[in-house]
Every structure is written in C-alpha cells, then in structure tokens.
Ligand SMILES: O=C(O)CCC(=O)C(=O)O
C-alpha cells in the first residue's frame with residue numbers, strides 16, 4: 001500500500017514546503033509502547049482527552065479492520081475531500097507512526113468521491129518519499145480502496161510537472177456510473193490552489209503548530225489554518241453572511257414523534273424481506289453511502305410513506321423551519337440498516353439536500369451506541385422508536401457508531417423551494433463548492449446563514465379578527481420572520497372558524513365547529529382558545545383588544561388512537577392502562593409566539609397556562625411539552641407544577657434543552673420519564689476552523705470573519721413527568737408536543 005512519489009524536485013509554497021519537510025524529518029517522539037499502538041505526542045492541548053476518546057472510539061469500532069502496512073505508515077495529515085476530518089484524525093491517532101511517509105486516510109463512502117480522487121492527484125505531486133493509502137472498513141471498503149489504490153497508481157504515472165509555469169499538469173480521469181474509468185484527459189491545476197488547500201487540511205494536524213517554528217505552536221497552527229481558509233472562503237463564492245444566526249431556524253434541530261411501533265415494525269419487516277430477496281444497496285450515494293433500501297422498493301412501506309409518513313414529514317419540516325406547505329419535497333427516502341458486524345456508523349458530513357429527517361424504526365434497546373451525531377453541538381440524539389429528528393442537512397452530522405445489535409432508521413433528503421433560500425442553492429448542491437460545503441472548514445452557521453434569509457419573503461398578510469368579521473380585507477402587517485407569521489395565520493384561521501361563538505369568560509363553549517374558551521388577564525388583554533373539531537387543531541390567541549399579540553398553535557399529529565396509545569404507553573410506562581388509551585388524541589403544539597414588545601412581561605406564561613386549562617377543559621390529561629426554549633422553561637413549568645396551584649394536568653412530560661432544568665423541577669414533584677443519556681461527542685472538537693482571538697501579528701486578520709463558532713442551541717432532551725394528579729376519573733388523553741420553533745422566541 002505504498003506508492004513512491006514521482007517528482008521529487010517539485011517546488012511548492014514556502015509554508016507548504018516547511019510543513020512537508022518537517023513531516024519528513026520530524027524528531028517528535030513517535031515510538032510506541034510495546035504492544036500498544038503509538039500515538040503522536042506533540043499535541044499539547046487536551047491530549048489525554050483525545051486519547052480517551054480515541055480509545056473508546058476504537059473499542060466501538062471493533063468491527064473495523066485496519067488494512068495496509070501499519071508498521072510503515074505515518075499519519076501526517078488528513079486530506080479532506082468532503083470527508084470527516086475529525087473522525088479520521090481520531091482514528092489515525094491510533095495507528096503506528098513512522099516518519100517519512102504521507103498517509104491519506106479514507107473510509108467507505110469517501111473513496112468514491114471524485115473530488116477526493118482529484119485531491120489525491122494533487123497530493124501525489126507532493127515532495128514525499130511515499131504515499132500510503134490506508135483503508136478503514138469492511139470487505140467492501142477494502143475493495144473500494146483497492147480500486148482507488150489502482151487509481152492512485154495510474155494517477156502517479158500520469159503526473160508530470162510542467163516547468164516553469166505555475167500550474168501542474170494532472171491527469172483528469174472520468175468515471176461512469178459504475179466507477180469505471182471512461183476517459184483520461186490531461187488537465188491543469190493552479191499550484192497555489194493545491195497548496196493552500198493542502199494547508200487548509202493540514203491545519204487540522206498538530207504538526208501545523210511547528211510550521212512556523214519561531215511562533216508559539218498555537219499561533220503557527222492558526223496561521224496555517226488561516227492561510228488555507230483564505231483560499232476556502234475565496235473558492236466558496238459565498239455571498240456575504242446574510243442573516244443573523246438568531247433568526248435562522250435552519251440552525252435548529254426538531255424532534256417529531258411520528259410513527260407507532262406497528263408502523264415501524266412494518267417498515268423493518270418490509271425492508272428485511274426485500275433485503276433477503278434483492279440485497280441491500282450500499283453505494284447509492286457518492287459519499288457517505290449507507291446500507292439501505294429506497295422506500296419505493298418496499299411494497300407496504302411505500303404505501304405507508306405515500307399515505308401518511310411523507311405528507312406528515314413534509315408538513316412538519318415546513319412548519320418547524322418556516323416554509324410553506326408544498327415547498328418541502330422529499331426526494332430520496334430510504335431505510336438504513338446499521339449493524340455491529342457490518343456498516344455500523346456514518347461519518348460526519350453535510351447532506352446534499354437542504355433538509356433531512358432520520359427516524360428511528362427499532363427500539364433503542366436493540367443496539368448499543370448509535371444515534372444521530374451533531375458535530376458542532378457535540379451531541380448524539382438517541383431518540384425513541386418512531387421519533388424523527390428533523391434538521392438541515394447542512395448541519396454537520398453523522399450516524400454514531402453502534403457496537404452491537406442493529407439500528408434501523410428511515411432517512412429522507414428533502415429539497416426546498418422557497419424565496420427565503422438563495423438561488424445559488426441548487427448550484428451548491430451539485431456544483432463546484434461542494435467540497436467546501438461538506439467539510440468542517442466552514443461552520444454550520446456560515447453555510448446556513450448564506451443559504452437562508454427570512455427577510456427574503458414578505459410576511460403573509462394577517463387578518464385581524466375584527467377585519468374579518470367586518471368583511472374587510474386582510475390587512476398586511478410587518479412581522480419579523482422569527483415570529484413565524486405562518487403559525488399565527490393558522491392559529492387565527494382556526495379562531496375565525498369558531499369566532500362566532502365567543503365563550504363566556506372562564507367557561508367552555510361547545511359548538512358545531514369546535515369549542516372556545518376565554519380568560520381575561522387584565523390590562524385589556526385576554527386569551528381566547530379555540531378547538532376545531534373537524535381538523536382536531538387547537539389555537540390560543542393572546543389579544544390586546546382585537547389585536548393578536550401572541551399565539552399558540554396545536555396540531556393534531558394524525559396518529560390513530562391505537563398508535564397514540566402505544567406512544568403514550570412508551571412515554572409513561574406503567575402509568576396507562578391499555579383500555580385507558582382508546583380515546584387518546586395526539587396534538588402537536590407547534591408554536592408559542594409573543595410579539596417582541598410583549599416579551600418579558602410574564603404574558604407567555606399566562607398564555608401557556610390558559611392554554612393548559614383549555615386542554616384540561618376539553619378533556620385532555622396528558623401533555624408532552626417538548627421545550628427547547630430555555631428561557632421559558634423554569635417560570636412556566638414551576639407554575640404549572642406548583643403544588644399550591646390547582647392541578648392542571650394529570651401528567652406532564654417536558655423535554656428541556658437544559659438538563660439542569662429537570663433538576664429545578666425535581667423539588668416540585670416531577671419524576672424522570674425518559675432519561676436521555678447524556679452522550680459525549682465522538683471527538684473533542686478539533687478546531688479545524690480555528691478561533692483566532694489573538695493574532696496581533698496578522699495585519700489581514702480583521703478582513704476574515706474567523707470568529708468563534710456560536711454554538712447552536714444544544715438540545716439535550718430530558719423528560720420529566722409530573723406525579724399523577726387525578727382531576728377527572730375517566731378522561732381522554734392528549735399528548736401535546738410543544739416544539740419551540742424559533743430561536744428568538746422568548747416568553748415570560
Ligand atoms: O444515522 C443517522 O442518524 C444519520 C444518517 C445520515 O446522516 C444520512 O443517511 O445521511
């Protein structure tokens with residue numbers, strides 16, 4: 001697995017040549033202890049945590065076979081081609097090292113990427129004694145590696161240096177669908193680009209800290225990264241950042257309980273049956289391929305998808321991330337199987353499509369490890385069976401390795417057509433900057449803030465109830481994107497349906513279309529609640545006079561009684577009798593929004609409390625609050641849970657973005673319903689995109705937006721259950737999901 005370099009005389013930029021020469025002549029202690037793989041020890045920061053992580057990771061990767069000649073390899077740096085830098089560095093630390101060779105690490109999926117091949121071609125020009133190609137993975141990965149290895153050899157033979165120009169002649173090889181070589185065309189590559197890109201990726205190597213030996217290691221390292229980043233930003237052709245991250249819902253992650261156990265089971269059985277007859281596909285995606293079966297090949301599964309899952313997913317993604325109905329189109333939906341013995345993980349990546357869902361189909365106890373890993377948050381979402389994680393595919397994520405058992409998920413990539421998205425998005429999906437888009441060189445924020453801009457669309461016109469009653473035109477009103485006018489419009493339209501029947505304050509009025517309820521809060525404010533009996537939707541409007549100043553919208557999640565019964569039993573184990581759940585209804589509370597000027601006045605809590613009372617009057621006694629907004633949680637939940645208040649709900653489950661909130665509520669009598677394992681990130685975050693707080697030596701600094709990465713609001717689902725407080729003996733049961741949609745929503 002070793003190829004000799006062919007052009008030892010090649011020149012490169014001074015920084016790159018320094019780096020490479022150091023790599024070749026490193027005097028760093030690289031000897032390994034007997035019986036254990038050696039690790040490079042020139043990484044002065046948090047090395048022990050790296051080691052611990054690496055150790056654990058390797059244990060989890062117990063199926064991973066390291067192919068190639070380990071005794072002769074040295075890991076120098078990872079050349080990235082839309083690939084998971086962090087994972088690979090982690091893995092490569094556990095190999096044995098020797099100086100003088102360049103190793104290019106690849107793993108299943110990555111090696112098929114043509115841009116990776118091109119990078120290898122570039123790397124082949126380096127002034128190196130040899131290049132090793134090491135493959136991590138199973139049989140399939142090995143055969144891929146062999147193909148690429150063959151490719152490398154050919155590329156090496158085809159590589160020439162053209163003097164004295166600033167370009168290198170390379171051999172561009174084209175491939176057909178089956179990765180067979182179809183043509184070989186000599187091409188040219190700019191020397192500067194090669195090296196800056198190499199530098200860019202080299203920055204993730206601790207060795208980059210020694211490229212400028214007169215500088216402290218951390219400055220040297222940052223300088224290397226900085227130089228590389230200059231090129232990356234330039235090559236990305238990104239627009240300037242469009243939007244503040246606070247307003248960008250695409251940076252959030254949504255959780256959606258969606259399928260019953262039976263539906264999940266049906267999908268798995270269908271897939272296994274199909275797999276037995278026709279096999280599982282393993283290379284449908286050019287990079288980061290999963291072991292999967294497209295949903296349309298499953299007879300029962302495709303029916304279920306068409307009838308119920310598809311529309312519900314598309315609608316939920318639209319609602320959760322602020323797109324209109326019909327703007328979200330799932331284009332590639334497939335059932336994925338991870339097994340301890342086969343493909344057991346999916347390395348970190350960005351998907352091609354803008355939006356992605358991944359829905360767990362089997363029980364979480366069927367496998368060890370696993371989950372959807374979000375790199376910047378450093379969190380692994382280990383959700384329940386039937387629950388989907390909704391997120392932008394442009395948030396770097398991966399399938400956390402499982403160490404045993406099987407993990408089945410339904411994954412779907414969705415395209416979105418919306419005026420809120422840059423017209424360049426299509427090009428980004430298919431075009432040249434893909435390499436950068438997929439790498440961690442640019443942060444999730446940097447990518448998404450350029451893709452999405454809520455200001456691109458005018459807010460849909462909102463009707464004030466008075467206008468409608470008077471038969472007037474709906475008056476357009478300027479509403480900030482974060483207020484998600486769509487939900488208000490939906491909430492108001494439910495209200496309008498039932499509007500003719502205003503309830504006497506404090507009492508529930510039932511009518512043909514639904515029920516209504518009203519509470520007066522004082523200072524000319526009321527909360528009016530409506531339920532639409534035909535659609536099963538609920539809305540609560542906080543009004544000042546006739547003006548809507550806040551709202552809650554709850555939607556029926558469309559589960560059958562039986563399915564919801566199952567879900568409730570799962571969420572509240574041992575608390576619900578089978579026959580209790582015959583009239584269970586599922587409500588998804590999708591939005592709680594207060595207008596800006598009314599925030600911080602306790603009105604959010606009032607709105608929520610009235611909403612809860614409304615549910616109670618309607619006969620619901622189970623509520624699941626999926627609370628992502630940390631600002632709201634404590635005051636609201638304390639007041640809902642307070643023993644001094646009349647019991648509002650028999651059972652309340654809460655997911656909070658902060659585990660400490662669970663602790664706050666413990667004294668109030670909440671018990672843990674569904675403890676979500678706090679999970680360590682796969683890797684400590686290797687600052688591939690370096691934070692450069694102190695770089696006085698660099699005059700260009702202010703130009704580059706190299707900023708500390710603003711953490712995406714972490715979501716650590718912690719669920720609490722209120723103690724059972726019987727209000728009425730026989731009650732229908734409702735599960736209310738509160739998804740805080742907009743990061744800037746602040747209530748109470
Ligand atoms: O395993 C997971 O949860 C992630 C799957 C994924 O990211 C993909 O298939 O693109």
Ligand SMILES: [Fe+2]
Nearest residue numbers: 350351356397
């Ligand atoms: Fe993905």
